Amino acid sequence: MGSVTNTTEKALKMLRALPRVTIGNIRPNPDSKQRSKRGRGQHGGDKHGAGNKGSGQRQNFMRLGYETGNTPFYTRFPYEPYYKGHHLRREYRPISMLQLQTLLDTNRLDTNGIIDLTSICNTGLFSIKPDERQYGFQLTDEGADLFRGKINIEVQYASDEAIAAIEKNGGHIRTAYYDMRSLQAMINPQKWFEKGVPIPKRMVPPLDAMEYYSSAERRGYLADPEEISKERLVLAQKFGYELPKIEEDPDFERLTATKDPRQIFYGLEPGWVVSLKDKAIIKPK
Amino acid sequence: MACSVFRGPRFISSILRSSRTISGAEITPKIPAIITTTTLQQPLRHSSFRSSPLVRDLQEYPEVEIVRNPPEWKYVERLLRPQTVPIPPKKVETLPSGWKPQRTYDPKSDKYFVRRTKNHMVPVYLMKTYRGMRQVTLIRYVLGDIWALEKDLRKVVEASQDGKVCASRVNEMSGQITFHGDYVDVVKKYLEEQGF
Amino acid sequence: MLVAAVRNSLRNLRISAKRDVHTTIKADTAGGSAAIISKLPDDPNGLFREPRQVWVENLDTVEENKLGIIELHPDVFAAQPRIDIIQENVEWQRKYRYVSFAHTKTRAEVRGGGRKPWPQKGLGRARHGSIRSPLFRGGGVAHGPRSPTTHFYMLPFFTRVHGLTSTLSVKLAQDDLHIVNDLAIPSSDPKYLQELIEKRNWGPSVLIVDEDDLCPENISAASSGIAYVNLMPVYGLNVYSMLKHNTLVLTMSAVEKITERLLFQLRRSDGFKKMEKFKLDQ
Numbered sequence: 001m002g003s004v005t006n007t008t009e010k011a012l013k014m015l016r017a018l019p020r021v022t023i024g025n026i027r028p029n030p031d032s033k034q035r036s037k038r039g040r041g042q043h044g045g046d047k048h049g050a051g052n053k054g055s056g057q058r059q060n061f062m063r064l065g066y067e068t069g070n071t072p073f074y075t076r077f078p079y080e081p082y083y084k085g086h087h088l089r090r091e092y093r094p095i096s097m098l099q100l101q102t103l104l105d106t107n108r109l110d111t112n113g114i115i116d117l118t119s120i121c122n123t124g125l126f127s128i129k130p131d132e133r134q135y136g137f138q139l140t141d142e143g144a145d146l147f148r149g150k151i152n153i154e155v156q157y158a159s160d161e162a163i164a165a166i167e168k169n170g171g172h173i174r175t176a177y178y179d180m181r182s183l184q185a186m187i188n189p190q191k192w193f194e195k196g197v198p199i200p201k202r203m204v205p206p207l208d209a210m211e212y213y214s215s216a217e218r219r220g221y222l223a224d225p226e227e228i229s230k231e232r233l234v235l236a237q238k239f240g241y242e243l244p245k246i247e248e249d250p251d252f253e254r255l256t257a258t259k260d261p262r263q264i265f266y267g268l269e270p271g272w273v274v275s276l277k278d279k280a281i282i283k284p285k
Numbered sequence: 286m287a288c289s290v291f292r293g294p295r296f297i298s299s300i301l302r303s304s305r306t307i308s309g310a311e312i313t314p315k316i317p318a319i320i321t322t323t324t325l326q327q328p329l330r331h332s333s334f335r336s337s338p339l340v341r342d343l344q345e346y347p348e349v350e351i352v353r354n355p356p357e358w359k360y361v362e363r364l365l366r367p368q369t370v371p372i373p374p375k376k377v378e379t380l381p382s383g384w385k386p387q388r389t390y391d392p393k394s395d396k397y398f399v400r401r402t403k404n405h406m407v408p409v410y411l412m413k414t415y416r417g418m419r420q421v422t423l424i425r426y427v428l429g430d431i432w433a434l435e436k437d438l439r440k441v442v443e444a445s446q447d448g449k450v451c452a453s454r455v456n457e458m459s460g461q462i463t464f465h466g467d468y469v470d471v472v473k474k475y476l477e478e479q480g481f
Numbered sequence: 482m483l484v485a486a487v488r489n490s491l492r493n494l495r496i497s498a499k500r501d502v503h504t505t506i507k508a509d510t511a512g513g514s515a516a517i518i519s520k521l522p523d524d525p526n527g528l529f530r531e532p533r534q535v536w537v538e539n540l541d542t543v544e545e546n547k548l549g550i551i552e553l554h555p556d557v558f559a560a561q562p563r564i565d566i567i568q569e570n571v572e573w574q575r576k577y578r579y580v581s582f583a584h585t586k587t588r589a590e591v592r593g594g595g596r597k598p599w600p601q602k603g604l605g606r607a608r609h610g611s612i613r614s615p616l617f618r619g620g621g622v623a624h625g626p627r628s629p630t631t632h633f634y635m636l637p638f639f640t641r642v643h644g645l646t647s648t649l650s651v652k653l654a655q656d657d658l659h660i661v662n663d664l665a666i667p668s669s670d671p672k673y674l675q676e677l678i679e680k681r682n683w684g685p686s687v688l689i690v691d692e693d694d695l696c697p698e699n700i701s702a703a704s705s706g707i708a709y710v711n712l713m714p715v716y717g718l719n720v721y722s723m724l725k726h727n728t729l730v731l732t733m734s735a736v737e738k739i740t741e742r743l744l745f746q747l748r749r750s751d752g753f754k755k756m757e758k759f760k761l762d763q
Contacts, residue, residue: 101382122366124750148381189364267360
C-alpha cells in the first residue's frame with residue numbers, strides 16, 4: 001500500500017486550500033455549548049420540575065438527612081464501632097513487582113542509589129497523599145516471579161514474596177517509617193528546598209508500628225543487621241532459592257547503603273538548608 | 286548524627302539590619318532560598334511571607350556555615366525529579382517485564398500505526414463508567430487507516446470470546462477506537478505482536 | 482520534500498497569489514540544492530513524521546533573499562490543526578480577563594418600597610408587600626447582573642499547549658509563517674517595513690516574534706509607528722495574537738526556543754499535576 005494517509009497530514013493539506021483561519025471564522029465543536037434555558041411550553045414549563053407547594057417549589061429545601069420530624073438516621077445511633085480508629089489507620093499505596101520491573105526496564109528509576117519513596121514519586125507515575133493518611137508504598141507480589149532487578153530499595157511494607165524476589169536477585173530491601181512532616185519533604189524535595197526550611201529529622205515510628213519496624217523478618221530499618229542476615233537465609237530456604245553472596249558483589253557498597261534512622265535524604269543531614277539557586281548548603285556548626 | 290532542633294540560620298536578621306560578617310564571610314544578599322525577595326525576576330514560589338516564621342532573638346539561632354559547591358551536592362541532585370520522561374532503551378532483546386520498545390514507523394508500508402504514549406506505553410485503556418457496570422476498551426493515538434485497524438482488532442476481540450460480536454466505535458478525527466467490553470489484555474497483546 | 486509534493490498536487494486549488502511565496506525546490510537550480518542552515522537536533526524520542534523545511538529569509542532588504550532552509554519539528558509545527566481547541570483558546574483569552582460592570586438594583590436597593598402599598602384584603606386588588614418588587618414597574622430586578630462580575634476560568638493546561646501547536650501548524654500550513662534570521666533592518670522608518678510587507682505579499686498585519694523582549698532599535702522604532710505590525714517575545718506567544726495578525730514572522734532563535742519549550746511541555750514527567758484542577762497560589 002502507499003503512504004499512510006495520516007489524519008493530521010490530510011487536515012494540513014486541506015488547510016492549504018481553505019481561507020485563512022482567523023478569529024472570525026472559527027467555531028466550537030457542534031453541541032459542545034449547552035445553553036441552560038428555562039423550559040417553556042407543555043413539557044418544560046408550568047412548574048419547571050419543582051412540583052407543588054412545599055419546600056421544594058418554594059426553593060427553601062429541608063436540610064440533608066432531615067426526615068420531616070422523626071429522629072433522622074444520622075442521629076439515631078450514638079456510635080458506629082465499625083469506623084473506630086479509622087482516622088488513625090495508615091495506608092500504603094501498593095506497587096507490584098511487575099510495575100517495579102517495568103520502571104527499571106524503561107529507565108525510570110536511578111539504580112545508582114537507594115530507591116526510596118522520593119525516587120518512586122519522582123517518576124511522576126505514583127503519588128502519596130499524606131493528608132489522606134498514606135504513609136508510603138507497599139510492595140505486592142504480582143510479578144515476583146518475573147522480577148530480575150538487582151536494586152537497593154526501601155519501602156514501607158513488603159510481603160514475603162516481594163522480599164524474596166528482591167533478595168533472590170542479589171538486591172537489598174528495607175522497610176522504613178517516615179512521619180507526616182518527613183513525608184512532605186520526601187514527596188517533593190525540590191518544593192521543600194525552595195521553602196528555605198531545614199531538612200527535618202525523621203521521627204521514630206508510633207508504638208503500634210514499632211514492633212514491625214524492629215523485626216528482622218520484615219527487614220525493618222530498626223532491626224539488628226545480624227538478625228536480618230539470619231532471616232535472609234530463612235527466607236531463602238522457605239522459598240527454595242540460593243541466596244547470592246552480597247558481600248562478594250562488586251556493587252556491594254551501592255546495594256547495602258542505608259540511611260540513618262533519623263535521616264530523610266541519603267547523604268544529607270537533618271538541620272541542613274539546601275539552596276538550589278546558589279548550589280550551597282547551609283549547615284549548623 | 287544527633288543535632289539540636291534547627292530553628293533557622295542566624296544571618297536572616299543580620300541581612301534585615303545591615304551587612305555584618307558572620308564566620309568571616311561577608312554575607313551578600315545573593316542567597317535567596319532563605320529570604321523571600323530575591324534577585325530573580327519572579328518571586329520564589331514555595332516560600333511565602335505567611336508561611337515563614339517571624340525572626341526571633343538572635344541568640345536562639347545556631348551558628349551556621351555556608352558551604353558552596355559542597356561535596357554532598359550529588360545527593361541533592363539525585364533527589365530532584367527528571368524534568369522530562371526518561372528515554373527508554375531502543376534496541377533490546379527481551380526485558381523481564383515484557384515491555385518492548387516500539388518498532389520504527391515506515392510511512393510507505395504501514396497501513397496504520399499506533400503511537401506510544403508520552404510514557405512509552407501502549408495506549409490501550411479500560412474506561413469504567415456507571416459504577417463499573419460499563420467497561421469500554423479505548424485505543425488512542427492511531428495514525429493512518431483506522432478502519433483497517435478496527436477490522437483487524439475486531440477479529441482478535443471476537444476470537445477471544447468465541448466469535449460473539451461486540452460493539453465498537455471509530456473516531457477518525459481523534460484517532461481513537463473503542464470496544465464495548467474489557468479486551469485490554471487481548472488488544473495489547475495483538476498490538477505488541479505487531480510491534481506497536 | 483513534503484512542501485513541494487503538496488504544492489504540486491494542489492496546483493489546481495490555489496486560491497490567492499500569495500501562496501506563491503515559497504518557490505518549489507528544484508534539483509536543477511543553479512548552484513545545486515539550497516543550503517540547510519539549521520537541521521533539527523536528534524530527538525531521542527524519535528521523530529514520527531518528517532520535519533518541515535522552511536525557507537529562512539532576511540529583513541535587511543525589501544526584496545526577499547532566501548538564506549537557507551531550517552527544519553521545524555513536526556510535533557510543534559505540523560501538529561493536528563484542532564480548530565475547536567483554537568476556538569477554546571481564543572474564547573478563554575477573551576473571557577478570563579473580562580469583568581462585567583453591568584449592575585442592576587434589587588428590590589431592597591431601589592429607593593422606596595418599605596411600606597405595604599394597600600391592605601391585604603378587601604380592595605379586590607392583588608396582594609402586594611412593596612411597590613419595588615420585581616413584579617412592579619420601576620421595581621428591582623430579580624436575577625439581574627451584579628457588578629463587578631468576573632468571568633475568570635483557566636483552560637486546562639494541555640488544551641493551551643495544543644492550542645499553541647495547532648495555531649503554529651495552521652500558520653505554517655497556510656503559508657502565513659515566515660522565518661527570519663534576525664531582526665536587523667537598515668532604517669527605523671516605518672515606511673521601510675510597509676514597503677517590505679507590500680513587496681513580499683505578507684498580510685497587512687504582521688506579528689514578529691523574537692526570543693527575548695529586547696529588540697534592535699530600528700525595528701522597535703519602525704514597528705511602533707505602525708499599529709498592525711507588532712513585536713512580541715516568545716513568552717508572550719498566544720493563540721489570539723497569532724490569529725489576529727495575518728502573518729507570523731519568527732526569528733531563528735525564537736523558533737528554537739518555542740520548539741524547546743513546547744516539546745518540554747508535551748513530554749514533561751509531571752503532566753498529571755498539570756491536569757489537576759487549577760488553584761491559585763499553588
